[in-house]
Amino acid sequence: MARRVTIVGPAHPLRGGGMATFNERLAYAFQEAGDEVEIVTFSLQYPSFLFPGKSQYTSEPAPAGLRIKVMINSVNPLSWWRTGRYIARQKPEIVIFRYWLPFMGPALGTIARLIRKNKYSRIIAITDNVVPHEKRPGDVPFTKYFLGACDGFVTMSRAVQEDLKKFEPLKPSAYLPHPLYDNFGAAESKKVACTTLNLDPTYNYLLFFGFIRAYKGLDLLLQAMADPQLQALPNLKLIIAGEFYEDASPYLEQIKQLKLEDKLILRTDFIPNAEVRHYFCAADLVVQPYKHATQSGVTQVAYHFDKPMIVTNVGGLSELVPHGEVGYVVAPQPEAIAGAILQFYTSNQAGQFSYNISKYKLRFSWSRFVESLRVLEERLV
Numbered sequence: 001m002a003r004r005v006t007i008v009g010p011a012h013p014l015r016g017g018g019m020a021t022f023n024e025r026l027a028y029a030f031q032e033a034g035d036e037v038e039i040v041t042f043s044l045q046y047p048s049f050l051f052p053g054k055s056q057y058t059s060e061p062a063p064a065g066l067r068i069k070v071m072i073n074s075v076n077p078l079s080w081w082r083t084g085r086y087i088a089r090q091k092p093e094i095v096i097f098r099y100w101l102p103f104m105g106p107a108l109g110t111i112a113r114l115i116r117k118n119k120y121s122r123i124i125a126i127t128d129n130v131v132p133h134e135k136r137p138g139d140v141p142f143t144k145y146f147l148g149a150c151d152g153f154v155t156m157s158r159a160v161q162e163d164l165k166k167f168e169p170l171k172p173s174a175y176l177p178h179p180l181y182d183n184f185g186a187a188e189s190k191k192v193a194c195t196t197l198n199l200d201p202t203y204n205y206l207l208f209f210g211f212i213r214a215y216k217g218l219d220l221l222l223q224a225m226a227d228p229q230l231q232a233l234p235n236l237k238l239i240i241a242g243e244f245y246e247d248a249s250p251y252l253e254q255i256k257q258l259k260l261e262d263k264l265i266l267r268t269d270f271i272p273n274a275e276v277r278h279y280f281c282a283a284d285l286v287v288q289p290y291k292h293a294t295q296s297g298v299t300q301v302a303y304h305f306d307k308p309m310i311v312t313n314v315g316g317l318s319e320l321v322p323h324g325e326v327g328y329v330v331a332p333q334p335e336a337i338a339g340a341i342l343q344f345y346t347s348n349q350a351g352q353f354s355y356n357i358s359k360y361k362l363r364f365s366w367s368r369f370v371e372s373l374r375v376l377e378e379r380l381v
Contacts, residue, residue, distance in 0.1 A: 002034045006087055006121075008111065009098030011041040012062045013070070018181070018210075018297035019128075021273065023098060024063045025183050029366035031065070038067040038090070040083060045074055046103075060272055074107045084114025091120050094377055097150070100128040105142030112149035122380045124373065125150045130163040143167060151380045154373065157316020172379040177320060179369045180361060181301045184276040193281035199265065203235045204345065207283035207307075209298050211245045212268070217289035217312065219254060223334035224289070226258040229342050236345070238287075239265040241279045280305040285344055290314055291332050303361040308353035310340045326357045 007027055010020040023039055030037045062068065071086065073079035087095060095115055097108055112123050130143060144167060147153075153173040155161040161175050194201035212218055218240065224230065225238055238260075244251075248268070255261060271279065280286065286302040288311045299320050302309050309327035311317040323329040328343070330336035344350065 002036060003094060004090065004092040005030050005035050005037045006090065006092040006095045007037065007039045007098075008072075008083075008087070008095060008108065009039070009041065010045060011039045011066075011068050012060075014042060014045055019098060019100065021181065021183065022178075022297065024066060025179075025181070025366065026096075026369070027066050028063075028183075029179075029370045033367065033370050038069060038092075040069050040071055040087060042072045042074060043070050043079070044072075044076070047075055060274070072107060072111070074104060077107075077110065080107050080110040081114065084111040087111070088115045088118040088121070091118055093121065094373075095121050095123045096373070097123065097125045097146075098128065099125045099130075099146055102136070102139040102142035102146075105144075105146040109142075109146035109149045112146070116149065122152070122377060123150045124152050124154060124376065124380075126154045126156070127160055127164060128156065130155075130160055130167060152376055154376065158319060159315045172376060174372060174376045176369055176372050177364055178297060178300050179366045180304050180364045181297060182304050182366075184273060184280075184301065184304065186277075187305050188277065188281045190282055193278045196278045197267075197282055199239075199282055201282075203237050204233070205265070205283045206236070206238045206341065207279055207286045208238060208240045208242070208289075209271075209279060209286065209301070210242045210296075212240070212242050212248075212251070213245045215291050217291045217332055218251060220291070220332060220334050221287055221289040221337060222251070222254050222258060222260060224338035224341065225260055225263055227334070227338035227342075230338050231263075233342070233345055237263055237265055239267065239279060239283060241267045241271050243270045244268055276301065277305065280307055283307060284350060285310065285327075285341065287337065287341070288312065288317060289332060289337050290317060300364060303357055303364065306354045306357045306361075308344065308350060308357065310337060310344075312337075322360070326353055326360055 007023050009023045011023045014020050027037045027039055071083045115121050147167050152171055153164055154176050155164055156178045158175055164173055191201045208218060208221055286307050286309045288296055288298055290312050292314050309321050311321045311329055312332040313329050314332055318329040321327050321329055328340040330340045
């Protein structure tokens with residue numbers, strides 16, 4: 001039976017990185033299931049002094065065939081009231097909030113409470129993080145305020161599910177692995193990808209992809225790249241593709257001290273969706289050297305393009321990357337990361353990994369994710 005679904009969270013015209021991409025792809029999945037969908041997004045997501053990147057907005061065209069309403073100002077309570085009243089009047093059967101940062105707790109919690117007044121809509125939160133990566137004053141009360149307004153929860157890692165139980169042990173929740181990011185286009189050959197990016201296709205390329213923040217461990221990967229055994233590998237380079245979301249100076253100084261200038265390809269502007277596939281298809285191996293994490297959408301982009309991965313054994317990263325089958329799970333230490341890179345290039349496992357990925361990734365479909373949301377909805381009181 002078709003339902004009315006409202007998704008509340010980042011979407012076009014916000015850049016939003018993986019968050020906006022996920023919400024838009026989820027909306028398409030609901031439409032494919034026959035539901036009527038609207039995304040309600042932000043007119044202002046962060047005040048400029050809190051936003052670490054260059055721009056919050058994209059110049060890319062709006063996704064075709066989606067209804068996106070720009071309403072929420074994260075620091076203007078009047079907009080929270082207007083948004084909550086608007087969604088309540090629409091009376092969707094289900095409202096799905098994305099929650100990733102306690103800063104959003106007051107706005108999203110107020111909107112959810114206003115929606116609940118219609119005594120009809122059920123509210124599910126997809127909680128990317130419950131305990132944030134960078135802790136700040138107000139984290140706990142803001143999170144409690146938002147979670148208290150929800151009927152049920154989805155987590156995309158077991159680690160977040162455990163964090164959630166500390167706040168809401170009795171409400172229904174479901175662990176649903178992050179679906180594939182299959183909206184970046186079809187795979188292309190390494191030669192085509194490298195030519196598009198002005199790279200030499202005869203080189204071997206590692207890929208670090210996504211916004212650069214301290215918890216993602218780029219410094220560990222740079223230390224690994226200085227390992228003498230990796231230095232001895234011919235034609236090996238690391239592509240760093242993503243915008244700095246903090247001061248770039250320490251990284252640039254580290255690169256200089258380790259004498260890695262000739263080993264790196266720095267593409268540290270925002271990577272638009274249309275260019276994502278070129279970076280993944282140019283790479284042999286995707287490296288996520290995170291110091292702590294919940295889950296990562298980068299994993300599901302790598303799966304889409306059949307790319308082996310190295311991930312660290314923190315948070316929920318290892319849940320989706322079976323060690324020795326589709327890549328490697330290692331400690332968040334430069335020596336361990338370097339050892340896995342060396343093993344990949346000397347053990348001739350690339351073909352087997354890619355074959356295993358092509359089979360393993362079938363479980364991460366968007367249709368399965370939507371169906372699981374429906375099962376959770378039936379458990380809500």
